[in-house]
Amino acid sequence: xxxxxxxxxxxxxxxxxxxxxxCSFTDSAIYNLQWFRQDPGKGLTSLLxxxxxxxxxxxxxxxxxxxxxxxxxxxxxxxxxPGDSATYLCAVVVTGNQFYFGTGTSLTVIP
Amino acid sequence: xxxxxxxxxxxxxxxxxxxxxxxxPISGHRSVSWYQQTPGQGLQFxxxxxxxxxxxxxxxxxxxxxxQFSNSRSEMNVSTLELGxxxxxxxxxxxxxxxxxxxxxxxxxxx
Numbered sequence: 001x002x003x004x005x006x007x008x009x010x011x012x013x014x015x016x017x018x019x020x021x022x023c024s025f026t027d028s029a030i031y032n033l034q035w036f037r038q039d040p041g042k043g044l045t046s047l048l049x050x051x052x053x054x055x056x057x058x059x060x061x062x063x064x065x066x067x068x069x070x071x072x073x074x075x076x077x078x079x080x081x082p083g084d085s086a087t088y089l090c091a092v093v094v095t096g097n098q099f100y101f102g103t104g105t106s107l108t109v110i111p
Numbered sequence: 112x113x114x115x116x117x118x119x120x121x122x123x124x125x126x127x128x129x130x131x132x133x134x135x136p137i138s139g140h141r142s143v144s145w146y147q148q149t150p151g152q153g154l155q156f157x158x159x160x161x162x163x164x165x166x167x168x169x170x171x172x173x174x175x176x177x178x179q180f181s182n183s184r185s186e187m188n189v190s191t192l193e194l195g196x197x198x199x200x201x202x203x204x205x206x207x208x209x210x211x212x213x214x215x216x217x218x219x220x221x222x
Contacts, residue, residue, distance in 0.1 A: 041199075042216070043117075046210070049210050089154070097205070098156045099146070
């Protein structure tokens with residue numbers, strides 16, 4: 001069974017700092033990996049999607065990398081802002097279009 | 112374009128009752144998946160429908176069921192509600208395996 005782990009569980013950084021969130025998964029047979037953001041009590045907002053054949057994706061201040069062979073992905077956030085405060089979730093899609101989610105990293109950016 | 116719409120946003124039910132949640136996917140999306148999010152278990156896959164057929168099912172009891180209509184709208188039903196069914200229920204839609212978009216969810220409270 002696919003297991004997805006995210007480290008750290010919580011992170012608090014001063015505004016302007018660059019940061020890295022980590023995601024690891026146990027089974028490399030994935031279709032793709034997606035990073036989401038979730039604000040308290042809200043649904044999920046897709047940030048970046050990386051197909052299994054890709055190594056990285058970038059959107060604005062966000063960059064996500066994927067190393068399928070080692071079962072790892074990282075989300076890099078540059079020049080963090082208070083508005084980036086949220087829970088970040090990593091999810092892998094396997095056969096049957098099923099997402100396996102990590103438990104998330106709760107990020108607080110201090111002004 | 113309109114996103115994934117889930118109704119209702121909030122729901123309070125009594126133990127033993129049943130509930131039906133609705134999800135309208137993005138136009139043109141034929142795959143609809145349902146997830147349950149609780150503080151203790153995180154995000155767990157319920158089931159996925161594609162063109163009115165259930166393609167995949169998670170590890171939930173038979174009290175949880177769903178269906179998809181010809182216009183791709185989906186409903187999920189929970190019968191004989193238990194306190195532990197209190198959760199945020201999220202629906203996601205996709206063309207097929209690429210790029211899921213999530214709705215804002217339905218917050219179900221069972222009292």
